[in-house]
Amino acid sequence: MSVSRDVWSDLWLLRQPWTEPPGDPLAVSELSEAERSRADAFHRAHDRLLYLTAHIALRRLLASYLGIAPREVDLVREPCPGCGEPHGRPAVAGDPPPLHYSLSHSSGLALFGVAAVPIGVDVEKVPSGETVQLCLPALHQAEQSELEESGPEERRSEFARLWTRKEAYLKGIGTGLARDLGKDYLGESGGAVNDPPGWTVRNVPCGSSHVNHVAAAALSVDDARPARIGWLPADFLFAGSVPDLELVRGA
Template identity: 55%
Template sequence: MTEASTGTLIGARTAPRPPAAAVEKGGLHLWALHGPDRDDGPTTLPTAELDEDELTRAAAFVRPLDRLRYVTAHIALRRLLAAYTGVAPGELLLSRAPCSSCGGPHGRPVITGSPVPLNFSLSHSHGLAIIGISAATVGVDVERLPSPETTQMSLPALHPREQAELGRLPPHERPAAFGRLWTRKEAYLKGIGTGLTRDLGADYLGEDRGPGAPEGPPGWTVRNVPGHPGHVAAVAVPSHTEQCGTTRRLPLKSLYAEDADELIATVKERLCTSLPAADGTALGAASGV
């Protein structure tokens, strides 16, 4: 398969359709998918839409439920990207850009040959997947709430100021605070294209002080994403992002429906996470929809 200079795929099995969904300039769309809790559900997932690398990774999971959740998250990702690009899910060419630090093959995920300039990030943990889609660079992370033991064991890896902040909290508050901090840190590292290959203690992410807070890595806005009991999540975007980040819940039936892109286009936003405007002022407020 080759690519034309315009980015249109040549030799694809189906011609790209007009995109059913679009993200506004400077905007951010966050999608949440609550995956299966058991591994004895429907077995008709369209796994043919996954590429060889995804199928290999899926087969490596020992627990059937973990395998099913991985497959579900990646089918959801491809169907969402198909809605935004007009390219069929199974024909999207997904790969990794070189790491921005070492040049290794573990940088930000990219779409090769997309007719629509688009950036995305996927994270999933224990049944919850979060997918960020933006015209700008984006990183997302989601984790299950950590245990006190995990929190204590991981503290030495953090920035000294972060260790001090967590140490001042009552012990019963530390796991949740650590989880919020850790997801902000991972979202940021995904956003800059290094992932966990970068020293976790090199950057101060600290507390999420809300819109307009000056603290944080230069040039980046990193916010926790509320609304997911039992999990903590975060998103990182360049500071010039001017819109609020809207969160939508992806219906499970969109993983099976033939008209998934039209279904996706009709989903309404549920939550708006404030991001700063170019002058540092806050836009919007967290609100149910």
Template identity: 55%
Template sequence: MSTAEPRPPQTQFTLGPDRLDLYLVRTPQGREAALLDRSELDDAERRRAGSFRHPAHALLYTTAHIALRRLLGRQLGVAPRDLRFLREPCPGCGAPHGRPAVAMAGPPLHFSLSHSGGLVLIGVAAVAVGVDVQRLPREETVEVASAALHAGERAELGRRVRGADRTGHFGRLWTRKEAYLKAIGTGLHRSPARDYLGADSAVHPPGWTVLDVACPPTHSAAAVVRGRRPRFVDVHRLDGRWLCTPDTPDALAIATTISTHGEVTT
């Protein structure tokens, strides 16, 4: 895996037909956590954040949704608090629980959001995209959850020794799978055993590109995008302090986006 030279910090967020942008955000801690700008959330999001029993889960949810609103607001030229979301029809049953989308006309914009264990991953593209990030599971979780994998994936996992190698491999398989199911709009309503997303990319679902996303060693992350691999695939690490200030043009000086092609592998 080659590593490109880091690009200078962006002055604006971009969207193009041949690029995929992935944003990693850690939950702010201490005083910064108390300063999160919750005014940009809608009533439903505030109620959801208030429903969590554990403060860490509420903080993660809040961080994720403020970040999503700010990123999409910049893409669309809309104030984050003014964004409205809807669900596309499910490709399986037609009910409104498919991919999330922005409820406004404009150029094609697709996004996906995932969060786990203090880390948020957001994908933005001009074509359908799904992302997933998960804290690496414990060994006993792998033993139970592996039964839900495709037969070919279970065979690959069975060749792994116990320990970090096995849990890491399972994490890659599972995040690829959830990212794919988000990208096609079914989520786990579609059986995880139905589609193969293992080591042999030649037999991955046709018409989709599967990417592993480099992240901290405590987590695994993946992105799936419709069509061939985009020419530009960048990972941006956003400083959580950005979410504690008004979303002004100067906020990017705080956000400090770092972008490298070498963060993603096929």
């Protein structure tokens, strides 16, 4: 992932717990009332836990950048590029926003992007061959052709890399999957990703895990330099811990 010299971007990864961690409780009180209500609406305890840990980490992370308490972070939705209603890209309140962010989590791994310009991130586990075949017809024709040249096993990982690039970009522009998946070509020609105009889209390393994950980030800038990538510690989630601001600001 890369940005221009005068634009910064950071990517943070978090391994989410599969069960409620022992000892100190999660910092649920730092969430908004709406976030706590949404968490309580999940029927499965594990789904509730994944939502809570992702959003606790997000609030603490943004608060560390902004120099405020997590409960003071004012999260809003920008207007949808298609209809203008307030269900577009999630953002920190402000005109202009003091920073931009994106969140994705899948099968116990969360990815956070924080940047000076609009950003989108996505992390997924490598899908089954059946899922690839089901989704393939929705992609850009050139993307379909590239994937069909690969063998079944290679196709799964290449599809995952492509899908995360595409979803990161669509989250970055604020449409999400409501946009036609065949409209934008984000394939790889000559070993290089085809970047949409005004954007840099790259797959990013996300470490080893019990699940084979693939990740990508999209940044609304053309020129490039490497972004910072780091891991958040597990105690970043606990009510009894104080997030290390230097971890975020000085990494």
